[in-house]
Amino acid sequence: MEVAPDLLGRTLVRALPDGSRLAGRIVEVEAYEPGDAASHGNRRMTDFNATMFGAPGRLYVYFTYGNHWMMNVVTRPRGDASAVLLRAVEPIDGIPIMEANRGRSLVTDLCSGPGKLTKALAVDKSLDGTDLVRGHDVWIEAGDPVAAEHIAVGIRVGVSVGLDKDWRFVERGSGFLSKGKPGPPSGSRRRRTTT
């Protein structure tokens, strides 16, 4: 939680096997803490979320909703199971490649959401556990920190519990934020097979 706002403004870099460099400025994150009902870390440790329990400074990648990867930064020491979800970045380098990955050319729509971000940067489970400080596939650079007065906070997006926590941090006024609406999903639109 303490480091989540600090990640805003930093540069997320992804180096592809062919040497291409993709980079973006982090503009939206959410914190997930130990004991947080909305966090995977609140459940038992499995292969699915093991990275979250591991060493800090690593990349935690997981799959959800059947077809979307999410990328997180593990922030607390081994055993504490916390992470910061990277929800949106402002594209800087390798935009044409991002466009190809996303099948879209609107720059504000390339990385404006957690699932979009991973697709644009070609991030998947194979990068789970990567060291974001020393890694050579994906890492985070210092970038330009966002001043506290330009950071807006709010409740997290897409979760139905833990709404009492203002753990979503965004760069105020950025045009590259996700379109997810904070708070519970608009009704529970989950399919009902039972009659």
Add this chain to the structure above:
DNA sequence: CGTTGGATTGGCT
């Protein structure tokens, strides 16, 4: 062992 629901997105009605 079968069903449900989720840190989502994109496409169709």
Add this chain to the structure above:
DNA sequence: GCCAATCCAACGC
């Protein structure tokens, strides 16, 4: 506005 895509773990029987 509503639903499908499609994987994993919790929960109910």
